[in-house]
Amino acid sequence: MSRARRIADACARNGGPLLPHLTTHLTTRDAARDLDRIRRALGEDKISAWGVSYGTYVGTVYATMFPHRTDRIVLDSNNDPDPRRVARGWAANYAVGVEDRFPDFAAWAAARHPEYGLGADAAAVREAFLRLAADLDRHPIPWPGALPPELAGKELRDIMLGALYSDANFARLAGLMRAARAGGPLPAPPRLDEAAIQHTGAVAGATICNDVAWPRSIERHRRDVRANRAAHPLTAGMPVNIGPCSFWHQPAEPPTRVTSKGPSNILLIQNLRDPATPYSGALKLLRAFGDRARMVTVDSGGHGVYLANGNACGDRAVTAFLAGGAAENLTCPAE
Structure with a gap:
């Protein structure tokens, strides 16, 4: 809580002449x-x-505010548009997405049990992760060069979430788990891009704070974290914990309510096992658009679909829509 308040206070204190624009x-x-x-x-x-x-x-939002100024809109890895929650709901959905996606990593690691020693089947790998995160909550391991300079349970969960964005990151997560289970030494920490972090905090952070009102009750956050931790142990309540938006200004205008009013020229493409924007949220967006939209569903994991995960069926469907405008609901098998 104190860190979240410090970030909000620092933005307010250092915003200078830009602050009125940051808040409205x-x-x-x-x-x-x-x-x-x-x-x-x-x-x-x-x-x-x-x-x-x-x-x-x-x-x-553009297609809702300016429906007759849209030609062909492709929405890739989709967020739940619930106007009561907006980014609050997206954050909470990480818990759902991780549960959807983690079995892919667990199966991958189990197939490499002789190399990483995390478990001979997916259930054992999941249990190894949960036990390691709990151990690190109690006894963090020093991690020189990292920020913060230790590996605690929270940091392991953060790294796990990022690793689930792409199969290419699985080896990094498995190697870190192997080293941490042995008590160290840990591999080199990920390099941090300070400019990117500042952009995320100052621009993306302010945007999600301004889009919708965030709950300010600390007790409510405690209840939400307890319930979320019980329902989704892999993320342990982290996606619904208190953040800077709870100490930010109230929104200047209400969020957008997505409707079916407008032309049928929107194509959604979505992985079934996306850790950041889960399939369940994409279905809600599809329902909100009604006949305006169609969706290509890809039997794949990770975040980002079109031209990102090597699924030729999904890529062809999106390219055909952009070139010709025709779209139908389609399910693409794994490749």
């Missing part, structure tokens, strides 16, 4: 308005867009 004009609705200004600057009557992850919400 840094929203997804304003991003949609900016996108429409780009359309006008290009001299186009309509605009096409491809949004990924948070970008799907920008595309969603």
Whole structure:
């Protein structure tokens, strides 16, 4: 809680002349308005867009605010558009997405049990992760060069979440778990891009704080964390813990409610096992758009689909939509 308050206070203290814009004009609705200004600057009557992850919400809001100025909209790795929660719901959904996706890592690690020693089957790998995270909660391991300079349970869960974005990261997570279970030494920590961190905190953070009101009750957060930890032990309540938005200003305008009003020119593409934007949230967006949208569902894991995970079926469907405008609901098998 104290860290979350410090971040919010630092933004307010150091915002200077930009602060009024940070608190009133840094929203997804304003991003949609900016996108429409780009359309006008290009001299186009309509605009096409491809949004990924948070970008799907920008595309969603644009298509809702300016439906007849849209040509072909591709939304890749989709967020639940619930206007009562917006980014609060996206954060909570990490717990769902991790539960969807972790079995892929667990099966991968089990197949390499002689190398990593994490368990001979997926259930054993899951138990190894949960036990290791709990041990690190009680007894962190020094990790020189890391920020913070130790590996605690929270850091392991953070790294696990990032590793689940792509199969290419599985070996890094398994190697870290192997080293931590042995008590060290740990592999070199990930390199931090300070500029990227500042961007995330100052820009992305302010946007999600401004899009919707966040609960300010500390006791409510405690209850939410307890319930979330019990339901989703892999993330242990982390996705619903208190953050800077609980100490931020109230939104200047209400969130966007997505409806079916507008042309049928939106294509969603979604992995079945996305750790960050789970399939269940994409289904809610599809229902909100009604007949405006179709969805390509890909039997794959990870975050990001089109041109990202090597699924030729999904790539062909999106490319055909962008080139010709036709789209149908489609399920693509694993490749």
